[in-house]
Amino acid sequence: MKENVASATIFTLLLFLNTCLLNGQLPPGKPEIFKCRSPNKETFTCWWRPGTDGGLPTNYSLTYHREGETLMHECPDYITGGPNSCHFGKQYTSMWRTYIMMVNATNQMGSSFSDELYVDVTYIVQPDPPLELAVEVKKPEDRKPYLWIKWSPPTLIDLKTGWFTLLYEIRLKPEKAAEWEIHFAGQQTEFKILSLHPGQKYLVQVRCKPDHGYWSAWSPETFIQIPSDFTMNDTTVWISVAVLSAVICLIIVWAVALKGYSMVTCIFPPVPGPKIKGFDAHLLEKGKSEELLSALGCQDFPPTSDYEDLLVEYLEVDDSEDQHLMSVHSKEHPSQGMKPTYLDPDTDSGRGSCDSPSLLSEKCEEPQANPSTFYDPEVIEKPENPETTHTWDPQCISTEGKIPYFHAGGSKCSTWPLPQPSQHNPRSSYHNITDVCELAVGPAGAPATLLNEAGKDALKSSQTIKSREEGKATQQREVESFHSKTDQDTPWLLPQEKTPFGSAKPLDYVEIHKVNKDGALSLLPKQRENSSQPKKPGTPENNKEYAKVSGVMDNNILVLVPDPHSKNVACFEESAKEAPPSLEQNQAEKALANFTATSSKCRLQLGGLDYLDPACFTHSFH
Amino acid sequence: MNIKGSPWKGSLLLLLVSDLLLCQSVAPLPICPGGAARCQVTLGDLFDRAVVLSHYIHNLSSEMFSEFDKRYTHGRGFITKAINSCHTSSLATPEDKEQAQQINQKDFLSLIVSILRSWNEPLYHLVTEVRGMQEAPETILSKAVEIEEQTKRLLEGMELIVSQVHPETKENEIYPVWSGLPSLQMADEESRLSAYYNLLHCLRRDSHKIDNYLKLLKCRIIHNNNC
Numbered sequence: 001m002k003e004n005v006a007s008a009t010i011f012t013l014l015l016f017l018n019t020c021l022l023n024g025q026l027p028p029g030k031p032e033i034f035k036c037r038s039p040n041k042e043t044f045t046c047w048w049r050p051g052t053d054g055g056l057p058t059n060y061s062l063t064y065h066r067e068g069e070t071l072m073h074e075c076p077d078y079i080t081g082g083p084n085s086c087h088f089g090k091q092y093t094s095m096w097r098t099y100i101m102m103v104n105a106t107n108q109m110g111s112s113f114s115d116e117l118y119v120d121v122t123y124i125v126q127p128d129p130p131l132e133l134a135v136e137v138k139k140p141e142d143r144k145p146y147l148w149i150k151w152s153p154p155t156l157i158d159l160k161t162g163w164f165t166l167l168y169e170i171r172l173k174p175e176k177a178a179e180w181e182i183h184f185a186g187q188q189t190e191f192k193i194l195s196l197h198p199g200q201k202y203l204v205q206v207r208c209k210p211d212h213g214y215w216s217a218w219s220p221e222t223f224i225q226i227p228s229d230f231t232m233n234d235t236t237v238w239i240s241v242a243v244l245s246a247v248i249c250l251i252i253v254w255a256v257a258l259k260g261y262s263m264v265t266c267i268f269p270p271v272p273g274p275k276i277k278g279f280d281a282h283l284l285e286k287g288k289s290e291e292l293l294s295a296l297g298c299q300d301f302p303p304t305s306d307y308e309d310l311l312v313e314y315l316e317v318d319d320s321e322d323q324h325l326m327s328v329h330s331k332e333h334p335s336q337g338m339k340p341t342y343l344d345p346d347t348d349s350g351r352g353s354c355d356s357p358s359l360l361s362e363k364c365e366e367p368q369a370n371p372s373t374f375y376d377p378e379v380i381e382k383p384e385n386p387e388t389t390h391t392w393d394p395q396c397i398s399t400e401g402k403i404p405y406f407h408a409g410g411s412k413c414s415t416w417p418l419p420q421p422s423q424h425n426p427r428s429s430y431h432n433i434t435d436v437c438e439l440a441v442g443p444a445g446a447p448a449t450l451l452n453e454a455g456k457d458a459l460k461s462s463q464t465i466k467s468r469e470e471g472k473a474t475q476q477r478e479v480e481s482f483h484s485k486t487d488q489d490t491p492w493l494l495p496q497e498k499t500p501f502g503s504a505k506p507l508d509y510v511e512i513h514k515v516n517k518d519g520a521l522s523l524l525p526k527q528r529e530n531s532s533q534p535k536k537p538g539t540p541e542n543n544k545e546y547a548k549v550s551g552v553m554d555n556n557i558l559v560l561v562p563d564p565h566s567k568n569v570a571c572f573e574e575s576a577k578e579a580p581p582s583l584e585q586n587q588a589e590k591a592l593a594n595f596t597a598t599s600s601k602c603r604l605q606l607g608g609l610d611y612l613d614p615a616c617f618t619h620s621f622h
Numbered sequence: 623m624n625i626k627g628s629p630w631k632g633s634l635l636l637l638l639v640s641d642l643l644l645c646q647s648v649a650p651l652p653i654c655p656g657g658a659a660r661c662q663v664t665l666g667d668l669f670d671r672a673v674v675l676s677h678y679i680h681n682l683s684s685e686m687f688s689e690f691d692k693r694y695t696h697g698r699g700f701i702t703k704a705i706n707s708c709h710t711s712s713l714a715t716p717e718d719k720e721q722a723q724q725i726n727q728k729d730f731l732s733l734i735v736s737i738l739r740s741w742n743e744p745l746y747h748l749v750t751e752v753r754g755m756q757e758a759p760e761t762i763l764s765k766a767v768e769i770e771e772q773t774k775r776l777l778e779g780m781e782l783i784v785s786q787v788h789p790e791t792k793e794n795e796i797y798p799v800w801s802g803l804p805s806l807q808m809a810d811e812e813s814r815l816s817a818y819y820n821l822l823h824c825l826r827r828d829s830h831k832i833d834n835y836l837k838l839l840k841c842r843i844i845h846n847n848n849c
Contacts, residue, residue, distance in 0.1 A: 041719070042718065042719060067705050067706060068705075068706055068711065090718070090720075093718060094717040094718055095717050095718055095831075095834070096715070096717055096827050096830065096831050097717060098701075098704075098705060100705075118701045118702070120827070122827065122830055158719060159849055160841065160847055160848055160849055161719065161723065161838060161841055161842065161847050161849070162837040162838045162839075162840060162841030162842065162845075162847075162849050163719045163722070163834070163837075163838060165837055211677065211833070211837075212680060212681075212684070212830060212833075
């Protein structure tokens with residue numbers, strides 16, 4: 001019996017339950033408060049999730065009490081936060097205090113309570129996203145453009161009193177990029193982005209966070225188009241430029257290929273060959289040299305008897321002058337026995353000075369009193385030899401500037417002796433270093449008379465001219481000058497040049513014509529082969545050919561030594577500044593000794609060459 | 623740690639006096655803390671330093687609490703027992719912005735100093751006890767040590783600020799006393815954990831409070847409520 005009752009009861013309950021279930025009415029399920037947030041530390045909102053629906057309308061209520069209080073409160077605002085939410089206003093919000101709250105779901109069938117939630121507003125702070133995000137491309141004048149991002153803090157947040165502190169963060173990316181570029185901005189509300197990809201569309205977002213709390217959501221995306229930078233597009237421009245220039249080059253090459261040579265000649269005209277007016281190259285081929293040369297205006301080629309005219313202009317021998325010099329010299333230096341040796345009655349040489357009867361007498365000038373003057377270009381007079389086609393006066397004049405020390409003591413600029421018209425010996429060129437290439441007599445009293453630099457230049461220029469006329473061996477002999485001036489460092493030297501020509505031609509010599517009291521040495525050109533050579537003053541014996549500089553003594557005195565082996569006059573050229581290294585002093589001293597032995601030996605002759613050893617004079621004059 | 627009888631007080635006063643005498647050309651408020659070579663630390667600088675310290679201390683405290691909770695007490699409802707467990711709750715501290723704006727500057731500063739002072743001892747014991755634990759959590763210990771040291775510095779800075787802003791302030795030695803040491807040493811693990819939980823929970827809250835108060839005062843005093 002009892003078992004029957006029990007089973008009946010159970011059956012009834014189950015039936016009842018079944019009936020209820022079929023009706024769908026149950027007490028509400030247990031709700032759950034799942035989230036509470038405060039956007040500004042002044043209010044906060046909590047949201048709950050309702051439990052299972054009981055099928056009946058359910059009321060929810062949130063009740064809470066706070067730490068340190070026992071009084072229960074109900075949610076003051078169910079609406080502001082939306083459905084299933086409770087919003088706590090300013091007057092209900094307290095910091096640093098725990099809220100204990102729960103939600104009660106009630107329906108006809110019953111109610112259910114959620115679990116208690118312990119909430120401290122301090123730790124649920126999460127602001128809203130920043131507002132008014134503004135993005136702008138700024139282009140400063142002298143810098144690259146940059147992105148200027150500006151925003152505002154969300155509303156309802158009190159930053160001014162310091163109650164709330166916000167920190168920001170921005171992110172941006174090109175539209176189609178995969179990853180964001182994130183920048184922390186601190187508490188500032190603006191930001192610059194300097195590294196940009198021009199020509200792209202950028203997305204920018206910003207968010208914020210309290211000093212202690214949760215990050216806000218990202219603000220809505222802001223789009224910005226970065227303008228294409230011209231400099232970045234240069235590659236396109238350069239590519240097009242390169243293509244254009246390549247096309248132009250191809251066109252030019254094609255044109256050149258077509259036109260060929262004419263274009264080349266247009267661009268690179270051929271270098272014209274030398275052309276002489278009136279010169280017909282065909283004449284050359286025919287071998288008519290006369291006509292050819294006449295066309296050239298070359299009258300003296302091959303050298304004719306006029307050759308002398310060219311060569312002879314360097315020195316001028318003045319008989320009268322010589323005599324003067326000699327006489328003077330004889331007075332002062334009676335021991336000088338060289339004087340008579342210098343008197344050269346030779347008249348056929350190209351002295352061209354007063355000596356020569358064919359020459360003008362106006363050249364016969366008295367030796368100037370100033371022994372230190374050597375070349376006086378102003379005194380130079382052209383030999384008015386009609387046969388002379390060349391005058392060396394310009395040479396004389398031009399050398400004026402080169403004669404700092406020399407003053408024409410011997411009056412005239414020694415123009416080279418003019419060629420004697422009667423002499424057809426083409427080789428009768430000579431150099432007469434007359435005049436007194438005087439050195440100012442210095443303490444040494446060295447007489448050296450020599451060619452000065454001007455004469456050297458003249459000689460050289462004559463040399464060049466001679467070189468044009470082949471077949472004429474010209475030799476210039478120069479006597480080294482003695483440094484006799486204290487203030488004169490450069491001794492006078494006769495530039496000597498080795499004759500480039502062989503000994504096929506007779507050589508020109510210089511002989512000491514005379515020496516004046518001041519040590520001026522006048523040299524006469526002398527012709528070797530001329531049988532009618534005038535007797536040389538002095539003894540023909542003891543003629544030695546001084547073709548070598550044996551040594552240089554102090555004061556740059558050049559000592560000449562006889563050179564029996566040399567047939568030709570060795571043109572030696574020395575400058576006062578150069579010391580001939582190859583010579584020995586011993587030889588020089590020997591030579592000197594020889595010279596001093598016989599004054600007449602100063603003038604030596606070898607093979608018809610007369611040289612004058614200035615060393616003689618050195619001793620003689622002392 | 624009782625500051626009242628410590629030698630710090632005397633030396634600090636001496637330094638302050640000497641510095642005030644030495645540093646004559648500081649504007650707006652002449653202060654030369656610690657006899658530094660440059661006597662140019664302004665009130666604004668002091669507040670900036672204080673805010674940095676308080677911010678740092680709260681970050682450390684928050685991390686320390688999170689680590690402890692995650693490791694020992696999570697999901698075990700210790701929070702329920704932490705209600706009303708802070709020893710500084712007796713202090714009438716403002717709990718919202720309006721209340722904070724109503725409190726005057728001087729009281730506000732004194733309040734902050736009291737809170738800081740009240741934490742000297744609990745921090746000291748916290749370090750001692752954690753260090754003596756078996757399997758002491760190294761990260762929690764290091765943070766505790768750091769918090770203790772920085773809190774001391776913050777207190778010194780606050781006292782300087784107080785001396786600058788309210789030089790006439792009489793030394794107020796009243797502060798809440800912590801008496802939770804026996805709880806930290808309880809044999810029952812649950813009770814001990816609860817004690818630690820409460821301590822760390824209160825530390826996190828009070829450090830946040832101090833940080834917020836200082837930021838408020840800085841904007842009020844230095845920037846005239848225009849941060």
